[in-house]
Amino acid sequence: MLTFPNAKINIGLYITEKRADGFHNLSSCFYPVGWSDALEILPAETLSFESTGIDIPGDASQNLCLKAYHLLKKDFPEIPPVRIHLHKVVPIGAGLGGGSADCAFTIKSLNSLFNLGLDDKAMQAYASQLGSDCAFFIENKPKYCFGKGDQFDEIAVSLKGKYIVLVNPNIHISTAEAYGSIKPKPANVDLQIALSQPLDTWKDAILNDFETSLTPKYPVLQEIKDTLYSLGAEYACMTGSGSTVFGIFENTPAIKQAFKEYMVWQGPLE
Numbered sequence: 001m002l003t004f005p006n007a008k009i010n011i012g013l014y015i016t017e018k019r020a021d022g023f024h025n026l027s028s029c030f031y032p033v034g035w036s037d038a039l040e041i042l043p044a045e046t047l048s049f050e051s052t053g054i055d056i057p058g059d060a061s062q063n064l065c066l067k068a069y070h071l072l073k074k075d076f077p078e079i080p081p082v083r084i085h086l087h088k089v090v091p092i093g094a095g096l097g098g099g100s101a102d103c104a105f106t107i108k109s110l111n112s113l114f115n116l117g118l119d120d121k122a123m124q125a126y127a128s129q130l131g132s133d134c135a136f137f138i139e140n141k142p143k144y145c146f147g148k149g150d151q152f153d154e155i156a157v158s159l160k161g162k163y164i165v166l167v168n169p170n171i172h173i174s175t176a177e178a179y180g181s182i183k184p185k186p187a188n189v190d191l192q193i194a195l196s197q198p199l200d201t202w203k204d205a206i207l208n209d210f211e212t213s214l215t216p217k218y219p220v221l222q223e224i225k226d227t228l229y230s231l232g233a234e235y236a237c238m239t240g241s242g243s244t245v246f247g248i249f250e251n252t253p254a255i256k257q258a259f260k261e262y263m264v265w266q267g268p269l270e
């Protein structure tokens with residue numbers, strides 16, 4: 001089975017408090033975008049994992065695809081060995097949730113391939129054991145997210161017909177490190193209300209707390225954001241714990257010369 005695990009962006013990200021378990025509660029809108037990996041899972045004689053494309057740091061045995069396989073195999077011993085081939089395209093440590101998407105799509109593929117009968121709720125419960133962002137990619141639809149990022153509400157926001165540009169300045173920011181350098185505080189805006197307002201009101205109203213804390217150390221984040229606005233973005237912001245910055249446009253912008261030295265993806269929003 002071949003699937004294309006896609007990235008997400010955070011539109012607004014408020015880190016509101018530190019929890020007793022060491023994690024943080026947040027308030028955010030998670031929105032799927034088209035930048036995707038390719039993931040093939042086939043029944044095989046023995047279990048194997050290989051990846052091509054962008055190098056994934058760390059040991060292959062720690063890959064979230066394999067972790068997802070082993071987690072399901074514990075409860076469903078009838079799952080046979082599989083061959084997993086991940087072609088990695090989405091930048092890593094980039095605030096795009098690429099590893100989390102691979103994890104969720106592995107769970108969904110195994111569920112379909114081997115008729116495990118898991119509904120979305122059950123798959124979300126497995127996914128959230130492997131990472132705070134993973135459960136979102138089971139439904140993979142725009143959501144208001146809270147808790148650790150693993151609880152969801154419907155949200156009245158649609159960017160269908162708009163156009164997104166994602167710019168990654170090749171800086172790897174560790175999620176744990178980013179959380180470590182932030183001071184949680186209650187959000188000074190009701191994100192669900194702010195997102196229901198017209199797009200041209202978002203610029204000054206909807207923020208990412210990580211952008212505020214990381215920009216002094218990485219001024220390039222502000223430079224990219226300014227360039228996106230100068231190219232006509234209606235809204236621009238860093239996603240997740242960085243380092244990717246996105247711009248939302250009414251129409252396809254001419255960006256070719258602007259970000260020559262960076263990894264860039266652009267396409268329509270669904």
Ligand SMILES: C[C@@](CO)(OP(=O)(O)O)[C@H](O)COP(=O)(O)OP(=O)(O)OC[C@H]1O[C@@H](n2ccc(N)nc2=O)[C@H](O)[C@@H]1O
Binds near residue numbers: 023
């Ligand atoms: C910041 C966000 C926002 O969407 O996105 P990314 O930048 O990773 O894409 C997420 O909260 C990232 O979620 P995820 O990448 O799944 O994190 P996990 O693997 O669960 O945790 C990595 C580390 O981040 C910290 N962490 C993560 C989530 C959370 N709600 N509170 C935390 O404090 C913890 O130190 C944890 O050890």
Ligand SMILES: Nc1ncnc2c1ncn2[C@@H]1O[C@H](COP(=O)(O)OP(=O)(O)O)[C@@H](O)[C@H]1O
Binds near residue numbers: 062100102175241
């Ligand atoms: N399939 C995978 N793709 C990317 N990273 C993975 C994967 N499996 C495990 N990881 C680990 O997860 C970390 C970052 O995950 P990723 O989701 O790409 O970044 P972010 O949390 O910034 O969105 C990396 O340090 C990497 O070692």
